[in-house]
Amino acid sequence: MPLHFPPAPAPALRSVLTALDSPTAVREAPTPALRTAQQPATPELPLPVHVMDRITPEGVSATRLAGWRFLIRCGDHAVAAAETMLTPDGWTFSHFFEGPYVTSTERALRQAETVTQPYQPRLLSMPSLYMLTLWLHGDISDDGATGHPAPADLLVPLAPAPPGIAAHRPHRAADLLPVLTHRVRTARLMSSPA
Template identity: 60%
Template sequence: MPLLVPPAPAPALMSVLAALSSPTAVMEIRTPALRNAEGPLDAEHPLPVHVFEPAPVQGGLPQARLTGWRFHIRAGAGVAAAGETVATPDGWVFSRFSEGPYLVSTERALRQAETLPAMYQPHLLSVPGLYMMALWLHVDPRADAATAQPDPSDLLIPLAPAPPGITSHRVHRLVELVPALSPRLAAPPLLGSPA
């Protein structure tokens, strides 16, 4: 069933498009696929990025905090990079372009999610303490992406590479993974983790 992708805030999209139109921003980045891309570049597939935080009550579900939006940057027929924005006190601003295994894995997880029998709202989930990213499929497809919170019926598809003991690209019920995630939610992020 198709996913119901929430609309990105206009300033988030505009900040990525402005960075794409800036020769300096594109040429000075460390993403060879984007620097060497031919043809027009476009931002698509906006996904809200959340960090899971400890549950407010022991044994409860973790809480989600919106930290940014990630857009796939299409160059011709393929995805060359991701454009990321972050929330600041002044609103949404461009953060960086990136590429790597999570980009390819996100595309694969989105295709995987579209084969599920129910409709979900896709989000990206970062668990910095585990150096883990996952596609979070929220059971309420019409929820406000900024305030969506985990539901026991939500699904997670861990992206590759996944941490030891967690299988990437296997659809997990959120409640199955909470015991593995919870001890690390309060841990400080590892150096270089995908927050």
Template identity: 65%
Template structure:
């Protein structure tokens, strides 16, 4: 069943397009963009959320940090661009390449083959240097809000942290305890109030 992706905000997409049109900003940063003859297009927009405070008593916090677009040209993905919302509006925050490009595409194909529809999002866990494809079960939800439901699926992208299998779908209720164990207990600093 197909993924039910939400469209990116128009200004976020416009920011990605403007960045692609800037040779100084885009092609000088990412080698694949520097050598690609074009034309290039931002596709497959995914909201990017960050999960922090996994071991905190109230549970993890999740916040939207921007939208990521895969940049395609000549029938293949050559880079990605991430946009962020600032007080002045949407801006292109960075271009990048590397293993997460093909890993994201692989995870999207995996998710598209699942029998139940999901809303795709990216979920970063900076405490573990981990990026996952988050498959949210509520396909009508605002992609900028919410937190992973226990029944949502997470597909860790490669490279995944040691001991966590990349490209294996996990229910949030199954993977979150593993992440909690990986980070260990929160230990108060010496001299701080307990």
């Protein structure tokens, strides 16, 4: 198995398990598939969610850990995801959700399993581009909570991807990040007052 999942913080996992055991949390979640599931729901495949919310003038990406995401499996596939976040009191459950990124993440992880090189899977969100990627980090000894995309890391855009970016096609970070940097800068220039 070439994917080496970093261990999620124990309090993050506990908070998701507690939410899954709470009829109120599940019933009030905007996740019909989770509410109507006939099989037990289990959190699996913990992924640290890193956000790239700025790119320096030199083109260097600045990322920060925003949370941990668990795919919620019922039977043989994921029906939802659970997001956790870090608060002053520690890791806590944030929300359940479903939609295209859940199935797209599951698909991208299955594709990544076929790669011969070992990787540590993470998620990289780029809010300014409305883009989420599966980030396959080459240093499997990292704790998952820190770091930036290395040039040889792979980024797999998840569907729906921004126009002109093919979903589920792996790109070396060194090749994709300059394209994304250009898009971010262009978007900033177009939104700046004249």
